[in-house]
Structures are given as structure tokens and as C-alpha cells.
Amino acid sequence: MRVALFVTCLADLMRPNVAFAALKLLKLAGCTVEVPETQTCCGQPAYNSGDRATALTLARKVIDEFSGYEYVVLPSGSCAGMIRAHYEELCKDDPALLVKAKKLAASTYELTDFLVNVAKLESVPGDFAGSITYHDSCSGLRELGIKQQPRQLLGKMGQVEIKEMSEAETCCGFGGTFSLKFGDISSKLADNKCENACATGADAIVGGDLGCLLNIEGRLRRKGDRKTQVLHVAEVLAGKLD
């Protein structure tokens, strides 16, 4: 399987290890992985802000860069959701582009979804030992149906116990630029999330979207919690990176 890894702009800047972890997992699953060099961002911030022209410029670029691969995989439900659920609408006025956008959407996967349902990864190398509570990020959950996939993969790790929090499917308050525009509401929602997560007593809060994880970790640390780890599911599954 020839797979292109779309690193996502957030992982590129904020947590490269998430992308290295994804790379490791995809290789273990038997894929030939390429990382197109000119990739930047899927255009979601512009799209959600109503700047359609900018979003379209970036979508065109992504479509050019990633169309030649059998599969495109992203360690993010919201960026994968952007391509799968929104590129079609974004490209609707350009028939030639629309055809390509649809094709790309059909070959694009969120990482855990791809590992479970396409690559059928049997075992994972992660060595995390302890309890985990999983936050279901909104776009992955509601646009792509990511729910059981990460749990199935984490379940393959012998020493991991999953402790479900209440309201695991409720938004953490990130919402992209929402977190900057309405900081106090966003913090309040992050607070609710942290309370529910910490009530489980889990050692780590794990999720599949870096935006949510930065938001949750930011609130936890501000409240003085230095202990609870906040990790991307790819990091947990991949274990040590060389």
C-alpha cells in the first residue's frame, strides 16, 4: 500500500513526534509511506473563518500534492474531516477540481481509522503502562465516525486500561479560532472536560486531535495539574521513537 502522510500544520509546528509516531505505525502496518515535501495546511482555518478564496487556494494545492497516492492518512480527525467532508462543497464551482476532490476524499483516512479498517494492523509496539481516558474529538467523531478505532488499537496494548470519562463526546472548547475569539467560554468548556477526565483518575488523557489536546493540556497545567499526561493516540500506540 502506497500511503502519503499528511503531517498537518499543527503537528509539524507543535509536536513533530505525533507525525513520527504515525510514520512508524504506518510502516509497521506494511505501508510504503511517503511524506510529500511541499505540504503545509489543509485550509481549514480559512474555510471555517469564511475566507473561501484562501481555503480554495490551499485545497487546490493539497489536491495537487496528494492525488497521486493510493491512500492519504492524517493523524487528525478534523483535518481528515476537512478533506473528506468539506472539500467537495469547497470545490463545487470548479467541475474539474471537484472530480479530483471527490477522488481524494475517498482515499483519505484518519490514522486510527486507516490502521483498523484498511491496513488491519495486528499488534502495536506502544509500551505505555497505566490508565487512559479517551477524549472523542468532535470532527473525527461526528464527521468520520471515529469512536471504536482508537479504543480497539489501545486495547491491543497489554498494560493499558481504558477508563471512560462521562461526556467523552462533548466538545473540549477548542474550536480552532473560537479558542482565541471567545477565550473565556473556551476555557470553561476545557474546564468541564478536564474535570470529567480527571474524575476517572486516569494517568493520561488521550485523543486524536492535537488542537483539542493542546487546549486540554493548557487548561490542566494552568489549574496546577502537572501530573496527568496529555498524549496523542499515535504517540501512545507507537511507543519509543528512534
Add this chain to the structure above:
Amino acid sequence: MEIHSNDFKARAREALADQELQKALKLVQVKFVPNRAAAAAEYGDFEALRDAGRDIRNRALENLDLWLERFEQEATRRGAQVHWAKDAAEANAIIVDIAHKNGVKKVVKSKSMVSEECGLNDALEAAGVTPIETDLGEYILQINDHEPPSHIVAPVIHKTREQITELFHAKHHKPRQTDIGALCREAREILRPHFLSADMGISGANFLVAETGSTVIVTNEGNGRLCTTVPRIHVALTGIEKVVPTLEDLSVLLRLLPRSATGQAITNYVSMNTGVAGSGDSDGPEQFHIVLLDNGRSRVLGSELKEMLRCIRCGACMNHCPVYQAVGGHAYGWVYPGPMGSVLTPSYAGMEHAHELPHTATGCGQCSAVCPVRIPLPELMRKEREMQVDAGLRPWTERLALKLWGWSASQPWLYGLGTAIAARFLKGLGGEEKLIHRLPLAGGWTDGRDFPAPAGKTFRELYRAKKELH
């Protein structure tokens, strides 16, 4: 109703700090959300029912003009009078005129959000007609200095029982009652004589049925039925989009509405008002006026937001909205709060009066996941943001930032350089703790949260270095 939607931020901040409000809002999460889930699960194939609801509403809207004409014909045939109002002022003028022509001094009202939209009570009072709200929630708001509702189904959800106890004590001059039943009884004793002495009753309509010319209301308290049948004149005020073709269609929507709103299989009362009292009828009004309001609806019908007109006003979108749950309905500053309000308010009241609202959601999608008629609310809010960008309504700083970012993201080399610098800069700010407590230009984030600092090099750099090594 006066609009304060552009003060959303300040109002939301107040709401977050208001302990009583926060206590009251808990009810949304502990009651409405689980009740709706239980009702949907118990129904069986609720998803298929939602599909059917969406299709029925679409069918009605596709030929809205024809269904409205049919409605008018059927209603008129049964003795009702149909009035068309292009805006709130016209609707108010029509209703005041009906009151004046008939020497009406007092009106009993059952809950109607469209009457709030029109500011009807103020118009009636200015014309010397006294409106009495008879829905318990609306009554509470009316005696509390005409406070606006904060929810389209449960208008007084923002108040705790203790606050209502104090309000009744202060306004009714009676001993404090703490039991909900006793509070209801107290209000009922005051309202009952009004039903009997009012000259006119005003209701809204949840639906209009084209094939019978009926207006339909669903209520739990029974006040709606008294308002529409006891006084000699009944005025039903509603929006033109509420029409459905047939009774069969109505039956589907009646299954969806209460389950989505309160989690009930059916409300205590479902009233269909068809025509005036005929000879031999024991009750019913002598005059039945139906006032159909446009007020921006036909404009929405012709726009990219037209799916919004499917709305059956169940309130599920706000009940499930994390932002609504956190700040309540008053923060939104007009009649319709939550996700549906964020779409409707700019359309009805004018984008310039409500440009904040399309941004007041995280885009989590929980609203559209429960909307009984599958309105893609986050998509519609996004479309409104596009309209704002097209109309030059966004601040220049935001537009410039997006353009600059978009431009650099289309130049991979430049982007790589910019992010490499940013990664180092942010790492430096994070210090040994690897946490940024204050980030320039991102106070919205760092006021309430730290910002976890990055590792210092971008993936792009690290990956290239690795490849060169091998």
C-alpha cells in the same frame, strides 16, 4: 424586541460569572439532554423519522407559496381571516387594529416566540391593550419587569426555583412557596380570572396545516387551549414557514417535536384550531384571525441559508450546544438563542446587528447531530461567515492575518522558514517548564490556559535531517 447580539462577548462573560445562572443551567444537561436521548432510543428508528421530517419540511418549502395559498383558502372557507404581515411592525399594526375594532382591553397570550420577535406586547401596551402572559414561564418573565425569554421552549430556564419563590413573594405579596406545585397553583389562581375576562386570546402556531386551514399548538400547561377557545376572538400569529401540506405530514412532525424538545412522546395538549365556532359548537371563538409573518423569511428562502426554514423550534440544538449550556440564552441578545439563533438572528434582524453570532460556536456539530429535521447548523453558520467576509464585515486585522497566513502556506519554502522560526520562538517562551503563560496576540488563549510549548524544531526540519542521515 431590542437586539443586543453584538454584546455577546460581554454578556457571556457576565453569564459565566453568575453563580445562580450556572446552577440553573445545569438542568439543561441533566434533564433535556438525557430525556431526548431516552425518547429517541425508545421510539425505535428515530433516524428514519428524522429523515421523514426533513423531507416533509423540504416539500413544504419547495412550494411554500402554493401551500400558503391553499392554507389561506381552507382557513377562509372555515370562517377564519388570514392576514399577511411583511414585517414586525405590520404584524403588530394588524393585531392592534383587530383589538381596537373590537373594543378589546385585555388579551390573554399563550407562549409565542414570533410575538417576542415582533415585540407585540410593547405594541399592545402602547395601544392601550393589556397583554397577560399565561404560560407559566412567560408569566414569570412578565412580572419580572418584562424580562426576555432565554430559551425557545423553556423561557425561564435561566432561573432557579429559589429565585422564582422570591419573585412570587415580592410580586404576589403572599407567603413564600418553595414547592413547584404550590408555585404553579399560586400563578394559576391569578391567571384563571384573566382567561374568563379577556376579550381576545393570542397564540402562536407550531404548525399550519394547508389541507385543513388549521393552526396547531403543542403545550403542556393547558393555558394555550384556554387562550384559543374561551375569548370571543382568537389571533394566531406565526411565521410563513410553518406550513405543512397535510395532516399526515403533521403526524410525523408531532412525533419528532416533543421527543426532541422535552423528551416526551407527546405533549399534554395538542390543539388544532380550525375555523370559527359553528352553530352547535359548544366553544371556540367568534372571530379567528391568522397573522402570517414574513420578516425576512422569504429572503432566507432564496438564500444559501434556506435549510434553516425547516426549523420546528424544538430547542434541541441549544440544549445540546456546549456554548449555550455554558452561557445560557440571554448572552445571544435576541429572541432566538443557541445555534438556530446564531443562524436566524443575522438573517431576521440584519447581519450588522448580529455579526458576532455566527462565530459563537466551536463547530462541534452536536446541534446538527440531534436536530429533528437535520439542519446542518454549523455549515449554515460557516456560510454566514462567508457572507461577512464577502461583505467586508470582518475586522481588517483578521482578514489580513488570514490572507498572510494563506499566502505563506502556499509557499512551502517560506512557510518552512516561518514555522522553523516560530517553533524556536515558542520554545524559548516556554522556558524550562515548557509552558507559555502569556502569548502575545493570543490573550484569548492564555488568559485561561497555558500554551504547551513546542519541541523547538518542526517535523519538516527533523524529517529532512533524518533522510539526509540515511
